[in-house]
Amino acid sequence: DTAVSQTPKYLVTQMGNDKSIKCEQNLGHDTMYWYKQDSKKFLKIMFSYNNKELIINETVPNRFSPKSPDKAHLNLHINSLELGDSAVYFCASSPRDSGNTIYFGEGSWLTVV
Amino acid sequence: GENVEQHPSTLSVQEGDSAVIKCTYSDSASNYFPWYKQELGKGPQLIIDIRSNVGEKKDQRIAVTLNKTAKHFSLHITETQPEDSAVYFCAAVYSGGGADGLTFGKGTHLIIQP
Numbered sequence: 001d002t003a004v005s006q007t008p009k010y011l012v013t014q015m016g017n018d019k020s021i022k023c024e025q026n027l028g029h030d031t032m033y034w035y036k037q038d039s040k041k042f043l044k045i046m047f048s049y050n051n052k053e054l055i056i057n058e059t060v061p062n063r064f065s066p067k068s069p070d071k072a073h074l075n076l077h078i079n080s081l082e083l084g085d086s087a088v089y090f091c092a093s094s095p096r097d098s099g100n101t102i103y104f105g106e107g108s109w110l111t112v113v
Numbered sequence: 114g115e116n117v118e119q120h121p122s123t124l125s126v127q128e129g130d131s132a133v134i135k136c137t138y139s140d141s142a143s144n145y146f147p148w149y150k151q152e153l154g155k156g157p158q159l160i161i162d163i164r165s166n167v168g169e170k171k172d173q174r175i176a177v178t179l180n181k182t183a184k185h186f187s188l189h190i191t192e193t194q195p196e197d198s199a200v201y202f203c204a205a206v207y208s209g210g211g212a213d214g215l216t217f218g219k220g221t222h223l224i225i226q227p
Contacts, residue, residue: 035214041222042219042220090156090157092156101162104156104157106154
């Protein structure tokens, strides 16, 4: 009964490849997010979606494209992977807006070689 | 936008002693301040939060204080235990403005020495 689940947990891929990370929440939340954590542990928001609608798109390269087929899912697709994309990507969700508790998934460790 | 500064980046304390982590924020409109704990290989988990209409909140060994005038808030952990070792993040956001997402501090690596 995992609240926010994301797959895969580990992903090693070559530069130039395209990959996707999937995320699902079973909490009935309206808002979902993608955060990136770099090697120095800094957590930075990439995107947020509210009821399938894009709310935030931080200064993230166009190679990153989120897709929300329904409010329980927010997938992250990355084109033409670069070495600098190596990081841990966290999916998260919250009930309404950010003033409510945000629940994070366990993270997806992406390594680009 | 919001900017959150967190200190120290690493904190080592003896088991049983207290630990204090401090954060400052820049946007006076921010009104929700959560603290997250991240254990190795896991996602961040909320441990305590405070809203701007409250100056202090306590939950067993953990407490958070907020000074709106000075725009800083702190996490206090008393009687530290080995399982408290983790990375702690403070965050700030204006609640009610939509799905803006939390702005996090850069984290504090808390090490509990046995």
